[in-house]
Amino acid sequence: METSNFLENGNIPNEANKSRCNWMNCCTLAALALLILVVVPLLIVCFLCLHSQSPKICWAHATSPSGGRDRYIIWKWNLTDCSSFVRNDSDQKLEILQSGMYFIYAQVTRITTIKEYFTMTLYKNQNILLNQMTGTNTEEDTVSINFGRPYFLSKGDKLFCSVNSGLGHISKENRTYWGLYKM
Template sequence: MLRCGNKDLGSSSSAFRNRGAACISTLAVSRLSVMEGPDLLENGNIPQKRKFPCFQVALVFILITISALVPVVFCLFHLKQAPGPCWAHGFLKKPSHSEVPMLWEWNLEHCDGVVQKDDDQYLTIKKSGNYFIYAQVHHVKSMEASFAVELYKMPNISLNKAVGSNMGDVKGSINFGRPIFLQEGDKLGCRVNNKYLDSLEPGDQTYWGLYKI
């Protein structure tokens, strides 16, 4: 015989259905009560999230800002300390027969303590190291002999030389460039093998210089 709680269920089908329904309802209510327990415990027992005071939030923000600015400050400091390589470049001034050796209009960048100009004629090395030297000359009159340009170290040591146009050519240019090791105190100049300086075109067509590498 089926029991629900402390009551016996009769053998009749009608009584069985009625009492069975009541039993199922009672079991459902009991199960619902058991299932609701964890939800109530969950809502009441989990601790709330800790709230940070305003000064802690501000401190975190400051630390993040500083960490973001450190690379920028480092890059600016590095650029300030290393502005660029020394570069000395000279254009030929308007020549005349009395200008021997040739005179140059110098432009020196980042060369303090590295290279200095000397009387518009020479460059003096102030710091030993590797340099790249270069030169170009351009003539606008016919040459009586082969045309050549040379960079030299005082008093008379050739550093590099190039030969260009043959005699009879009205116009022509020659140029060269090469790396070289120079020592502190070296005094450099540029010359051509033509005594008529007015055959050369001044300005940006005739120049020489160097930069530190």
Template sequence: MEMSNFLENGNIPREANNSRCNGMNLCTLAALALLILVVVPLLIACFLCLHSQSPEICWAHATLPSEDRDGYIIWKWNLTDCSSFIRNGSDQKLEILQSGMYFIYAQVTRIKTIKDYFTMTLYRDQNILLNQMTGTNSGEDTVSINFGRPYFLSKGEKLFCKVNNGLGHISTENQTYWGLYKM
């Protein structure tokens, strides 16, 4: 009769209920411990491996151009992590120390109307034209020209920049710059 009360009321004896609960708790704790023992060290190892292999990113950026007596442009250079890739020479030329792909970019902003077109020319070595940007001579006071693209540069090559008609019509603040980074 006592057995029928258990079945009619849908009750499960306490001993059976506790043993199933204890088994579930034990399985959950074992799975959690296994997860902690396997996954956490794996994540730490991956993080350490990726962190130790992070590449050095070289970025060279020139701003605030000024002219010397001979009309050459003197740039204020900011070289970030470039000691093994690029060297800034005393002649205002960037020397490539490691061959590879480099992304070169430039912008020139004209702030005065002039009769001629204004041009910024980027050279490799002495007289090899790498890129030339030409802006309009329209009646607008402020006009910008810019470019950016990847180039393969070889060790020992030197880069430099020229602007026609000097810097008298060019913004020498943060709107005129050029630079590159190693890809």
């Protein structure tokens, strides 16, 4: 009789079947616990890192040039997130507070015809020429010149720009500007 009971319930006795199910349940619970302990904190860290505030970019932009003393131009400055990188000093020079790569750009738009070439010059530390843009003296009323490129600037460098023949023929609106941003 015992043989038929053994065949009715399959090849595995009930006690062995129950112990295998308990072992598999324990393994499943252990894997689930490991998953919760490892993956969930990892997901939380990734979520916090990805959603943290992106680094702010220092951007200094000058517009609305007006005449100053000794060929200096007075600019209307907008400094965004630049407190530790750049500042505008009292002489209308842009002072670098932190060494690094900066992208400097400029545009000058001439709105009246003039006889000579018009030039905007960007200087570093009063006497080092960084860039000079020269426009044509064509018959056209409105002509723009522009440039943009990266420079390595050191802490303490002071930048300023000048225009060769005054601001009377230069657009003082949003078409004449210069600035930089920290790379």
